[in-house]
Amino acid sequence: MRPYRIVLTRPPMPAAREKLEPYAEMKVWEGPGAIPRGLLLEWLQDADGLFSLGDVRVDEELLSAAPRLKAISQSSVGYDNVDVEACTRRGIPFGNTPGVLVETTADLAFGLLLTAARRIHEGWEWVRSGQWREDASFPFGVDLYGKTLGIVGMGDIGSAVARRALASGMRVIYHNRARRSDEEALRTAYADFGELLAAADFIVVLVPLSAATQGMFGPAEFARMKPTAYFVNASRGKIVQTEALCDALREGRIAYAALDVTDPEPLPAGHPLLTLPNVLITPHIGSATRETRTRMAELAADNLIAGLHGRRLPACVNPQVFGS
Numbered sequence: 001m002r003p004y005r006i007v008l009t010r011p012p013m014p015a016a017r018e019k020l021e022p023y024a025e026m027k028v029w030e031g032p033g034a035i036p037r038g039l040l041l042e043w044l045q046d047a048d049g050l051f052s053l054g055d056v057r058v059d060e061e062l063l064s065a066a067p068r069l070k071a072i073s074q075s076s077v078g079y080d081n082v083d084v085e086a087c088t089r090r091g092i093p094f095g096n097t098p099g100v101l102v103e104t105t106a107d108l109a110f111g112l113l114l115t116a117a118r119r120i121h122e123g124w125e126w127v128r129s130g131q132w133r134e135d136a137s138f139p140f141g142v143d144l145y146g147k148t149l150g151i152v153g154m155g156d157i158g159s160a161v162a163r164r165a166l167a168s169g170m171r172v173i174y175h176n177r178a179r180r181s182d183e184e185a186l187r188t189a190y191a192d193f194g195e196l197l198a199a200a201d202f203i204v205v206l207v208p209l210s211a212a213t214q215g216m217f218g219p220a221e222f223a224r225m226k227p228t229a230y231f232v233n234a235s236r237g238k239i240v241q242t243e244a245l246c247d248a249l250r251e252g253r254i255a256y257a258a259l260d261v262t263d264p265e266p267l268p269a270g271h272p273l274l275t276l277p278n279v280l281i282t283p284h285i286g287s288a289t290r291e292t293r294t295r296m297a298e299l300a301a302d303n304l305i306a307g308l309h310g311r312r313l314p315a316c317v318n319p320q321v322f323g324s
Contacts, residue, residue, distance in 0.1 A: 004070075004308045006049035009035050009056050014296035016051075016075075023305055024049065041065040049073070049304050058082040063090055071307020075300035076287075077101060078236060079317060080209040088318045095303030095313040100295040101158070102286040106160030108286045109204055109234035112258035114168075116230055116280050117142050117202070142201075142228075144171035150200030152190065153207035153235065154180060160189050161204055173199065197224040202232065209236035217241060222248035230256045232284055233298075237263035246272045249279060260286050 004024040011028055014019070020026060029035035034055050036214055044050065044066035052058070054076035063069065063086055064133050072087060074094045087094045118141040127137060149165045151158045154174040155261075162172045166187055173191040174183075183190060191199065203225065207213045218241040225231070231254055233240055242263050248254045258280040265284060273279055288291060292315065303313040312322050 004048040005046060005068075006051055006304065006308075007040070007043045007047045008051045009040070010053050012075075012301070013294050013297035015294050016301040018299035019298065019305065020051070023308060044069065049308050050089065051075070051300060051304055054078065054081055057222075058087070058094075060086050063092070068308070071095070071304055071313070072314075073143060073300045073304035074309065075296045078208060080236065080238075081273065082317075084318050088321055091321050092317075093307045093313050093321045094317045095260065095307065095315050096317055097296040097299045097303075098315055100299055102156045102160050102294050104289050104292040105157050105234060105286040108260060108282070109157070109161050109206065110164040112232050112234065112260060112280065112282065113165075113202055113204060113230065114144065115257040116232070116256050117144055126150065142230075145200075147171070147201040148173060148199055150174065150196040150203045151173050151188075152193070152203065152205045154188070154194065155206065157188060157202075157234075158206045161206070164188055170202075194224060197221055198226070201226065202230045202231060204232045205235050205239060207235055207239060209238055214238050215241050217245070218243045219247070222253055225254050227252060227255065229254045230258065232258045234260045237261040242273065246276065249276050256280075262285055285290060311313055 006020065006026055008026055008028040011030055040056060041062065043313055044062065046068055048068055048070045050069065050072045052074045054074050058081060060083065065129060069092055069218045071093050074082065075097055076096050077096055079092045079096050082094060084094055119139060123138060126132060146169060148171045151172065153160060153176040154176040158174060165172050171190040172187050173196055175191055175193045175196045179190045180186065222244055222270055240263065245257060249257055256278045261284050262281065267273060267281070273281065287296060299315060303315055306313045312319065
């Protein structure tokens with residue numbers, strides 16, 4: 001019996017490679033940038049599995065080019081790049097990696113909030129550039145203690161951010177598709193979307209990207225915020241209308257933005273966001289720790305191995321392909 005053949009869109013973490021090697025021959029894209037689309041489709045012609053980091057579009061074109069495909073696994077939580085319905089129609093299970101990156105992503109989101117509020121990154125640049133002198137005056141930041149944090153998207157990551165905020169003496173309100181039954185235990189309070197925008201001193205966005213959330217922060221939403229508000233996006237760039245955010249920052253309708261995600265992504269050199277003094281941007285590193293990326297890779301490998309053998313994936317987005 002021939003071994004399974006799998007395509008990997010980037011070199012995997014060592015732990016994932018060790019799991020996959022006993023079961024499959026691997027074709028791994030190791031070049032700079034994303035794997036060329038044409039080459040990916042060529043490699044998939046006789047592939048049994050696809051292991052992705054969320055850096056390729058999985059659609060009808062790709063699935064049509066991969067008639068032997070038994071399973072797709074993605075080492076990420078978000079899957080807005082995947083046509084899950086198309087996978088399901090073809091009986092192909094698709095797995096992601098929920099849960100394992102909750103605390104790490106919450107650390108990053110809250111770290112962005114704290115860094116922006118206290119101007120930590122600006123302080124370092126100020127010191128490094130030789131501006132730290134006894135007679136020099138550094139711009140003041142703002143306190144977290146006693147302020148209101150508004151969390152848009154109160155899932156597991158939102159709850160983890162709330163714990164960090166409460167430990168800093170903040171009041172936490174949230175908006176979600178559905179009101180949580182455990183809000184009293186979480187020491188948070190539900191707010192309508194517009195109410196949250198008007199009341200929050202800091203707003204952290206953690207909703208998944210979907211047709212309902214794409215572009216949900218535009219001119220009207222930024223206009224409702226306090227001019228002293230700090231805006232943090234650690235979800236997906238397309239949830240924010242970039243031009244509207246630039247205008248709000250430039251015109252002082254909000255005070256600051258801290259972003260781990262952008263639209264477009266990555267930002268090209270000279271993009272208007274990069275010219276503004278009141279913005280902090282990190283390169284989509286929400287889950288980028290050795291421990292978390294290793295756990296994600298291991299779960300993604302377990303998903304793919306299960307799918308290749310016709311077993312239910314440990315973390316399956318479309319379990320209906322298994323008949324239940």
